[in-house]
Amino acid sequence: MNLPRQPILLTPGPLTTSDRTRDAMLRDWGSWDGDFNQITARVRRETLRIVHGEDTHECVPLQGSGTFSVEAAIGTLVPRDGHVLVPNNGAYCQRIMKICRALGRRHQSIDYPEDTQVKPADIDRVLAADPSITHVALVHCETGAGVLNPLHEIAMVVAKHGRSLIVDAMSSFGAIDIDARQTPFDAVVAASGKCLEGVPGMGFVIVRRSVLERCEGNSHSLAMDLYDQWAYMNRTTQWRFTPPTHVVAALDQAIAQYIEEGGLEARGARYARNCRALIDGMAELGFRPFLDPSIQAPIIVTFHAPDDPAYDFKTFYQEVKKRGYILYPGKLTQIETFRVGCIGHFGEAGIPGAVAAIADTLKAMGISQVSPKALA
Ligand SMILES: *Cc1c(COP(=O)(O)O)cnc(C)c1O
Numbered sequence: 001m002n003l004p005r006q007p008i009l010l011t012p013g014p015l016t017t018s019d020r021t022r023d024a025m026l027r028d029w030g031s032w033d034g035d036f037n038q039i040t041a042r043v044r045r046e047t048l049r050i051v052h053g054e055d056t057h058e059c060v061p062l063q064g065s066g067t068f069s070v071e072a073a074i075g076t077l078v079p080r081d082g083h084v085l086v087p088n089n090g091a092y093c094q095r096i097m098k099i100c101r102a103l104g105r106r107h108q109s110i111d112y113p114e115d116t117q118v119k120p121a122d123i124d125r126v127l128a129a130d131p132s133i134t135h136v137a138l139v140h141c142e143t144g145a146g147v148l149n150p151l152h153e154i155a156m157v158v159a160k161h162g163r164s165l166i167v168d169a170m171s172s173f174g175a176i177d178i179d180a181r182q183t184p185f186d187a188v189v190a191a192s193g194k195c196l197e198g199v200p201g202m203g204f205v206i207v208r209r210s211v212l213e214r215c216e217g218n219s220h221s222l223a224m225d226l227y228d229q230w231a232y233m234n235r236t237t238q239w240r241f242t243p244p245t246h247v248v249a250a251l252d253q254a255i256a257q258y259i260e261e262g263g264l265e266a267r268g269a270r271y272a273r274n275c276r277a278l279i280d281g282m283a284e285l286g287f288r289p290f291l292d293p294s295i296q297a298p299i300i301v302t303f304h305a306p307d308d309p310a311y312d313f314k315t316f317y318q319e320v321k322k323r324g325y326i327l328y329p330g331k332l333t334q335i336e337t338f339r340v341g342c343i344g345h346f347g348e349a350g351i352p353g354a355v356a357a358i359a360d361t362l363k364a365m366g367i368s369q370v371s372p373k374a375l376a
Pocket of ligand 1: 142
């Protein structure tokens with residue numbers, strides 16, 4: 001078998017990046033340097049363009065992993081006497097609730113099973129019944145199971161009630177269309193190391209300018225205050241506090257390749273092809289996806305684990321890794337699953353190669369019962 005030198009990451013961030021993106025990190029930058037601050041400005045401008053927010057919104061970058069930016073968005077946009085509604089269909093929704101709890105922001109949830117979408121009609125009903133709710137915090141693609149939530153319909157409902165919408169679009173930004181000209185939102189949160197195929201280390205929040213201007217003093221935190229980060233950046237062109245210089249330079253290069261590839265349409269189509277090839281290839285081995293295809297986002301696919309006593313995830317993971325691919329454990333509480341990402345810089349052979357590695361692993365582990373017994 002011809003092993004790739006580095007394994008392909010089929011994980012939804014960190015993910016496989018291109019040589020060009022990694023090469024962009026082979027240079028050191030000073031945080032005061034004009035050339036570096038032009039890179040920051042370009043990253044802000046281009047990410048804003050992806051959601052067509054140039055006229056209405058501002059991009060505020062922030063150091064840290066994606067969760068830092070979600071927390072900063074909640075802390076900066078939701079005033080201390082605000083009240084957040086979290087439609088909850090998975091692990092990342094629950095993380096938002098945890099953030100609200102940690103920040104002392106009042107919140108409530110509408111709970112759904114992990115294999116269903118959030119329903120706009122439920123949000124409509126809850127907002128109508130409770131005028132104290134000021135914000136809705138939605139996860140666009142719930143990366144826990146891979147469910148795509150109906151962002152546009154929910155945004156229309158939230159706007160109808162005159163409330164504020166904060167969207168965790170971490171795993172969809174750049175691959176699934178979000179258009180600020182048509183879909184009303186006050187904040188969309190994303191990060192460098194997901195569908196833009198940069199390296200991890202920074203997030204960014206696309207915030208409605210008229211909302212951001214009124215956010216001074218909301219944040220409980222200095223480092224996580226997006227208003228302060230924005231105001232400082234506007235004044236100085238610099239980041240407040242040490243910027244993740246190499247990460248910014250890599251993201252800039254990754255965005256250049258994103259544009260060359262054909263932008264959102266091309267990126268989304270490539271991921272959709274990966275997703276289809278993955279589900280079809282795995283079906284031939286007997287694997288069944290956890291979700292109905294109608295609600296599956298083309299980002300990450302959850303599969304039922306083989307129903308065979310010879311299976312355990314750790315061995316399975318190690319064996320697939322030996323064959324050049326990195327899988328992701330399941331994130332569901334009730335049933336045994338594993339996940340395979342469809343995103344990242346790898347060629348069209350990546351998914352068939354991964355399916356072949358999984359087939360080979362099943363043989364090596366002596367696993368014959370792949371589908372759940374009830375369906376076999
Ligand atoms: C990746 C991701 C995050 C951020 O996770 P980090 O580990 O902090 O980078 C948040 N929300 C969703 C939906 C994600 O997929």
